Every structure is written in C-alpha cells, then in structure tokens.
Amino acid sequence: MDDRSKADSVISSFFNQYVEKISFYKSLLVAVENECHFTLAEQEISHFTESRVKDHQSLWKKLNQRKGNAQYSSVEDIEDDIVDVCGVRIIFHYPTDQHEIKVLLESIFDIQDVKCHSGGQEHTQNQPIGEWGYQLPLPDYIGTHYRGFVKPKIFQEHFEDLSAADRRFAAGTMIEIQVRSILDDIWARYAHSIYKSEVPTHESQGAMLRKLRVGLEGVREVTIEMQKFAVREEEESNRKFETNDEVGTCFRKLIKAECGVEYIDHRGVSSEALRYLLESIDKSTPGSLHKLIKSYNFCDGPDSKYEEIRRLYGPVEFNIVLYLIDRVLLCHNSQDEAILEKEAVPAKRKMQILMSTILWMDKLLRSSFVWKLKLASTPSQKNPMKGLEWLSRARQHGMLTKGNELDNKDKAILDELWNLFENHDQRPIKLAFAMSSRGMIRDVVRERQEVNRIIEELIVTPNFRSQKKVTWMEYK
DSSP: OOHHHHHHHHHHHHHHHHHHHHHHHHHHHHHHHHHHHHHHHHTTOOEEEEEEEOOHHHHHHHHHHHHHHHOOOSHHHHHHHOOOSEEEEEEESSTTHHHHHHHHHHHHEEEEEEEEEETTEEEOOSSOSSTTOOOSOOSSOOEEEEEEEEOTTTTHHHHTTSOHHHHHHHHTSOEEEEEEEHHHHHHHHHHHHHHHOSSOOOHHHHHHHHHHHHHHHHHHHHHHHHHHHHHHHHHHHTSOOOSHHHHHHHHHHHHHHHHOOOOOOSSSHHHHHHHHHHHHTTOOSHHHHHHHHHTSOOOOOTTSHHHHHHHHHTTSOOOHHHHHHHHHHTSTTOTTOOOOOOSOOOHHHHHHHHHHHHHHHHHHSSSHHHHHHHHHTSOGGGOSHHHHHHHHSGGGHHHHHTOOOOOHHHHHHHHHHHHHHHTOOOHHHHHHHHHHHTTOOOOTTTTHHHHHHHHHHHHTSHHHHTSOOOOHHHHO
16 A cells, blocks of 8 residues: 555544544533633633534545645544644633633643744744733734643543543543633634635735734733733732821822712821721721721711711710721621630730720820710729729839739739720720720830820829729728
C-alpha cells in the first residue's frame, strides 16, 4: 500500500470513529463547559462560555486538505495534528481576569500546551505580557489557546454513569480551551466569517477589519483605564485608617454624600471616638464606614429615630457621631450590635474599662457638667464617690503597670464601682461604659493623670459635696 492509500485508510478509520462518537463528544463538552463556567463563576469572574464539537463535514474537508502535507500514517498522527475536535471558548470581560482564568483552568485540566496568538503570530508563552494584557494595537487575532485533558477527579461526578471504557476515552480526549477578551471575540467573529466565506475576500473587507481593530483597541484602552480606576478605588476603599483626621475627613464626605448633612468636628474628639469604634468592630476602612452609614437613617425630623435617641441624652449636646455609636452599641436588633462578653472580667481589665469610661464621658459628652451631675445623682446607697476615690489613688497604678494583685477589700470596692457603671440607667453613662467594655479602651496608663483630674472635678460637684465623704481609712 502506497503512502497515499495508507493515508486515505487512516483518515477513513479516524473519521468513522469520530462519527460514531459525536454524541459522546457532545455530552463530554456539556460537562466540560459547565465545569468551566461554575469554576469561574465561583471566583466572580465575569464571562460567558460556549462549546462545539467539530462538524463532521468540516472535519472531512480539513482531513483531505491536510493529508498531503501531514503524511498521516496512523490515527494518532491525526489526533496530534487536528486538536480542535472538541473545543470550549471562554470570553472574559475584564483584562485582569485572564491571569486568574489560567490558574483556574490548570485546576481542572492537565494542560499539555499553551499557544498565545497575537498580531498574526503564535507564541509559545503562558500569558500575554503585563497585568492588563496586550495594550498596543495589533492587526490580527488575539487569544490564548490551552490544550489538555480533563482531570478525572474533578469530573468524577460527570463520569459516574459512564462505562470504564468510556471514562478512559473521555480522560484521553484532547480538549481545546480558547480564552479571549470580549473585544477580541468581536473582531474574531467578523474575521472568521470572512475567512470562512466561499467568496474571495474583497479589499474593502480587509480595510473594514483594520478599522474594526483600531476601534476595538480604542475601546480596550478606555476599558483598561476604567478598570485601573476601579482598582484604585477598591484599594482606597479597603485601606485601613491610620489617623483620627483620616476617619473624620472620610466621615464628613460620606455623611454629606449619603445624607446631605454638614458635620464639623470642632474638637476632634468625635473623629477619635469614631476611629476607636471602627477598630473595635473591625470596620476600619472607608468602604466599611460607608456601609455602616448606609445602615442607619440620619434624618433628624421630629419623629425620626435620630430625634428619639437624642432625647435620651438631653441636655447633653448631641451629634451624629454619638448617634452612630449609640446605634451600633446600644440599640437592640442592630445588625452591628456588639455582644458584651458574659464571662468574668479580670480585675485589671475592669480598672482599664472604668478609667476609659471616665475619659470618654469627659471627652466625648459635650456639656460635660450635665453627665457629672447625672453620675453624682446616683442613689446614695450606690454612690460612686468612694470607688472613684479608690480608683484615683496612686497605689492602683501598680495594678495596671506591674500586675500587682488586689486584696479582697480592694476587689469589693472595684466590683461595687463596676456594678454601678454596668447597670447605670442614664443613657450618656451607659454609652460611655459600653464603648469601653466593648473594645473602645483608651490608653489609660498614658492618660492616668487625666483620669485623676476628672475624678477630682467629679468629687467637688455640688451633688457629691452634699453627700457624706468617706475617708480612705474608713473605706479600709
């Protein structure tokens, strides 16, 4: 048998086998396309997929065109030469996704070969250069073609109804996966229709294709710039705040944009408190702050939630930061409500929380004389003066810095003061305690002198002076 006759025999054998297996190829490609789609969709990659088994008439024509140059001597020669019998195409929308698509394809296929097409040339390289793919105008087809076999473990569910022989056949079938952008797909479809036409290509068609490529490259340039802008915006949205000023500036912009509210933090304390809050609930980014603001209604009409809570603070001067902190920490059924730990709080932690509470009351609650009167007006049997005097004494400093232990009498004093703050019914005091007990603890060691100053001012308020002062010796 001469070479031509042998090639004809091999082609016939391959073609007959192919025709018998067309339905199998189609069912295999359904599984492959679905797996590709679901894998990319899980990673939120915007795309669409399509698949096709080569038409048997088209295959016959291609075999006869190639048999002279290919010199087919076996079925394996044909399988090595014609690798697009079964194909899946993935068209992606965003340039940066092509790199992740490569990784995902490698997770479900045993990739045997990668060809990158650009400018009418085929390159043996793994990816287009650069994060954004090809950015220079190119005159011809652009796309990346992967060729490989399915991984049986990944497709086990799809293959469970197949016979052992069919499973082996499926695992040994070469799949071509074409990956290209939606812009390159537009060009390729028009070019393919001209290339496949039985009518000779007209010069004007080539000119139109060149114009189409230039136009698409202009669109590509704009979309890349838009995606770069989106990436920068996302990075900025996820960047953690570093200073109080950053928090305050961002809050003012967001509250103005979302609610039309002008807010100025004259003393900077509200910005500081807001930063502490965001850090305590793990939302210390512009994006998280934006979502938090959108969760609440800042309208201050007569029947609004804002006005309802504002009345609970009167006559303390109220503002939108106080309102936000109150909604997060004190309002029931709030989606951001923090849960106060129920287990026993160590003595050192109690001291830190109480000192932090005192600092927040003095710094955040404007018209501070009001909350001092509210605290001093506590019923006499629960008067905080004794505990506050104890808390301000220098001896307690060692508890915070050196870990000194408290004796039972000290613990009793501390517990009484703790219970008073924990169960206080005045909203401003409840808020300050909630702030500290739920993670917004100030650096009380560094601010110890400030704590003592506030306690001294508290003790000389009229309501405190009217009560019997107990000396330290009487307390012991």
